[in-house]
Amino acid sequence: MAKADVTQAEGDLHLERLTKQFGDFVAVHDLSLVVPQGSFFALLGPSGCGKTTTLRMVAGLEDPTAGTIRIGDTEITHQKPYRRPVNTVFQNYALFPHMTIYDNVAFGLKRRGVKDVKQQVADALDLIQLSQVAQRKPAQLSGGQQQRVALARAIVNRPAVLLLDEPLGALDLKLRRQMQLELKRIQTEVGLTFIHVTHDQEEAMTMADSVAVMNNGIIEQLGPPTELYESPQTVFVANFLGQSNLFQATVKETDGEEIVLEDPDGMFRMPKKRVAAGVDTSTGRKVLVGVRPEKISIGPLAEAAAAPTDGNYVDGVIENASFLGVSTQYQVRTEGGEHIDVFAQNLDVHGLLAHGAEVRLTWRPHHGFVLAPDQDIHAGVEVGAGVSG
Amino acid sequence: MAIAQAIGDTIEDQRTPPPDPKKRGRFTPYLLLLPGMLWLAIFFAVPLIFLFSTSLQTPVAGGEVGEFEQTFNFGNYVETLTDEYYYVPLFRSFIYSGIATVLALLIGYPLAYMIAFKSGRWRNLLLVMVIAPFFVSFLLRTIAWRQILADEGVVVGALRVIGLVGDTGGIYPSALAVITGLTYNFLPFMTLPIYASLERVDPRLIEAGRDLYAKPFTGFRKITWPLSMPGVVAGTLLTFIPAAGDYVNAELLGTGKNSMIGNRIQYEFFNVRDYPTMAVLSFVLMACILTIVLVYVRRVGSDDLV
Ligand SMILES: Nc1ncnc2c1ncn2[C@@H]1O[C@H](COP(=O)(O)OP(=O)(O)O)[C@@H](O)[C@H]1O
Numbered sequence: 001m002a003k004a005d006v007t008q009a010e011g012d013l014h015l016e017r018l019t020k021q022f023g024d025f026v027a028v029h030d031l032s033l034v035v036p037q038g039s040f041f042a043l044l045g046p047s048g049c050g051k052t053t054t055l056r057m058v059a060g061l062e063d064p065t066a067g068t069i070r071i072g073d074t075e076i077t078h079q080k081p082y083r084r085p086v087n088t089v090f091q092n093y094a095l096f097p098h099m100t101i102y103d104n105v106a107f108g109l110k111r112r113g114v115k116d117v118k119q120q121v122a123d124a125l126d127l128i129q130l131s132q133v134a135q136r137k138p139a140q141l142s143g144g145q146q147q148r149v150a151l152a153r154a155i156v157n158r159p160a161v162l163l164l165d166e167p168l169g170a171l172d173l174k175l176r177r178q179m180q181l182e183l184k185r186i187q188t189e190v191g192l193t194f195i196h197v198t199h200d201q202e203e204a205m206t207m208a209d210s211v212a213v214m215n216n217g218i219i220e221q222l223g224p225p226t227e228l229y230e231s232p233q234t235v236f237v238a239n240f241l242g243q244s245n246l247f248q249a250t251v252k253e254t255d256g257e258e259i260v261l262e263d264p265d266g267m268f269r270m271p272k273k274r275v276a277a278g279v280d281t282s283t284g285r286k287v288l289v290g291v292r293p294e295k296i297s298i299g300p301l302a303e304a305a306a307a308p309t310d311g312n313y314v315d316g317v318i319e320n321a322s323f324l325g326v327s328t329q330y331q332v333r334t335e336g337g338e339h340i341d342v343f344a345q346n347l348d349v350h351g352l353l354a355h356g357a358e359v360r361l362t363w364r365p366h367h368g369f370v371l372a373p374d375q376d377i378h379a380g381v382e383v384g385a386g387v388s389g
Numbered sequence: 390m391a392i393a394q395a396i397g398d399t400i401e402d403q404r405t406p407p408p409d410p411k412k413r414g415r416f417t418p419y420l421l422l423l424p425g426m427l428w429l430a431i432f433f434a435v436p437l438i439f440l441f442s443t444s445l446q447t448p449v450a451g452g453e454v455g456e457f458e459q460t461f462n463f464g465n466y467v468e469t470l471t472d473e474y475y476y477v478p479l480f481r482s483f484i485y486s487g488i489a490t491v492l493a494l495l496i497g498y499p500l501a502y503m504i505a506f507k508s509g510r511w512r513n514l515l516l517v518m519v520i521a522p523f524f525v526s527f528l529l530r531t532i533a534w535r536q537i538l539a540d541e542g543v544v545v546g547a548l549r550v551i552g553l554v555g556d557t558g559g560i561y562p563s564a565l566a567v568i569t570g571l572t573y574n575f576l577p578f579m580t581l582p583i584y585a586s587l588e589r590v591d592p593r594l595i596e597a598g599r600d601l602y603a604k605p606f607t608g609f610r611k612i613t614w615p616l617s618m619p620g621v622v623a624g625t626l627l628t629f630i631p632a633a634g635d636y637v638n639a640e641l642l643g644t645g646k647n648s649m650i651g652n653r654i655q656y657e658f659f660n661v662r663d664y665p666t667m668a669v670l671s672f673v674l675m676a677c678i679l680t681i682v683l684v685y686v687r688r689v690g691s692d693d694l695v
């Protein structure tokens with residue numbers, strides 16, 4: 001390993017088999033991931049899943065129980081926080097209340113004995129468009145302004161990794177959406193590695209290049225937002241990111257590149273490549289099948305039965321219909337007793353289907369996904385729904 | 390226009406609250422202040438006026454000891470302040486109390502810091518221990534220091550062994566003993582306000598400092614110390630002011646050469662019964678303390694107090 005100066009380390013951030021225990025409680029369990037240099041990376045998970053603990057280990061504020069942390073080739077696992085080229089935007093901002101905004105932002109530069117402090121602070125304040133408040137104290141700023149100062153105070157040091165712990169959590173919805181765009185702009189502008197911790201799945205999806213979904217101290221899945229959404233690998237991810245219809249089925253047979261599945265509502269097909277890694281799909285095995293509500297199209301049964309149906313389908317009765325303007329949300333009870341949610345775009349094809357109407361639901365085989373059966377079908381439901389938006 | 394004006398008027402009317410509660414509201418603060426103001430008037434302002442008038446009195450010609458008549462003899466001030474017998478103890482009071490304040494800060498700050506940040510579940514016990522001495526009389530505790538600092542005591546014995554005190558030397562009675570007593574007696578008044586300030590320092594700010602390249606001591610100097618300044622100011626005032634006026638420690642732990650202004654005031658009052666001189670000394674002491682405190686608070690206070 002290169003014997004480089006720790007404070008100058010740069011490159012991708014590697015977390016290898018990182019574990020943190022508080023007494024008997026395992027807050028982070030055997031976590032490994034790589035954050036490419038210059039990327040906008042989101043760590044997404046419900047409250048208490050170990051996100052902050054992970055960040056604190058990277059910042060050096062918490063000592064890992066096991067595992068290593070590297071930036072490029074330089075190991076920083078047990079380095080003091082003030083030696084690491086890592087800065088944090090804290091959850092509550094943690095601005096120094098007795099210092100002016102200028103002094104807050106200049107703090108890190110002065111500690112490192114950087115030369116043109118004035119110019120760099122001015123540039124940083126420009127970047128967050130708050131040059132005019134340089135001489136004020138933090139208490140004289142609004143929450144959104146404080147948030148931006150916390151960002152400037154960290155960014156001005158040009159760290160190899162910038163950690164943001166729910167930086168927008170305390171802001172109201174409108175300001176949050178605005179700051180999401182702003183953060184993204186700033187990250188693109190400065191090109192630093194951002195690790196953004198959030199429990200808001202929309203926030204993670206709109207901002208990040210890649211997202212790691214965390215639950216109970218482990219990473220459930222890691223990938224670009226679209227991949228996580230379209231091909232969830234676990235029930236938790238399927239439910240936490242957006243919404244999913246999940247039901248049990250049995251593998252009937254394998255037919256070339258497709259598998260045939262059966263459940264009380266009948267048979268359907270699924271491409272093999274839509275099966276999550278490691279799931280056994282040999283004949284007779286039970287699996288979970290998932291379909292996103294917006295991937296299903298809905299139509300009156302009478303009409304649909306007249307024409308040959310293309311793709312997978314089930315028939316059922318509408319139990320509930322809520323008109324939302326851009327779309328209508330249906331709850332359908334199938335003949336086999338499943339409850340399926342459908343989001344239908346209001347293309348004005350059928351008009352509003354009424355409560356009690358008999359309908360046929362169809363979806364393309366490659367829109368579904370297959371997961372391992374031994375999971376709680378509701379994992380991630382409340383936590384995901386509770387915080388989105 | 391007229392309509393707009395009329396609407397404006399109506400809105401204006403609605404905004405003005407009904408006059409009755411407002412009137413009552415205007416007097417409520419003064420009403421609440423009344424007991425405090427009365428207390429101040431009876432127990433502070435009036436005695437102060439009496440004291441001041443006493444300081445200007447002259448002995449009755451041919452009268453008994455302690456018999457004075459009201460005059461406006463400002464010469465009392467000049468006479469007293471130019472007398473070495475009075476101004477030396479006055480000066481000494483501020484030296485002693487100044488040193489005691491610095492010592493109490495040097496002991497009290499680390500103590501408060503430890504209790505606030507490092508004591509864990511022992512915190513409450515330690516706080517009780519800081520206050521515990523108050524359960525024993527101030528006089529008894531001060532007298533106990535005679536024993537502690539006695540020639541045959543442990544402290545002097547230990548100092549003799551390491552050669553800091555000569556074989557025949559001692560600590561009690563001396564200036565050192567008086568200052569030790571003052572430091573000891575006012576230490577809780579230093580420690581508790583500092584503790585209260587430190588306890589309110591958000592540990593996340595200290596973490597933020599470390600995250601921003603501050604080594605532990607720099608973090609303390611730039612974050613913890615300035616944020617604890619209100620406690621330091623309160624603690625030093627609560628130590629310095631009563632210590633400057635104290636006479637018990639000098640009486641019990643010093644000799645005549647260690648007399649402070651409090652000893653002179655006490656002596657003039659009870660023994661000589663020279664009330665005007667006693668009053669002059671009291672007034673001068675008060676003025677000096679007030680000046681020192683004002684200068685101190687202005688200097689430290691302008692330095693970014695939160
Ligand atoms: N210092 C600590 N001592 C004991 N338990 C802790 C400590 N810090 C965090 N935890 C626990 O670890 C878990 C993860 O916490 P945290 O990383 O803060 O979660 P998140 O940021 O995802 O909400 C929580 O259950 C929390 O109670």
Ligand SMILES: [Mg+2]
Nearest residue numbers: 051052091165
């Ligand atoms: Mg957290």
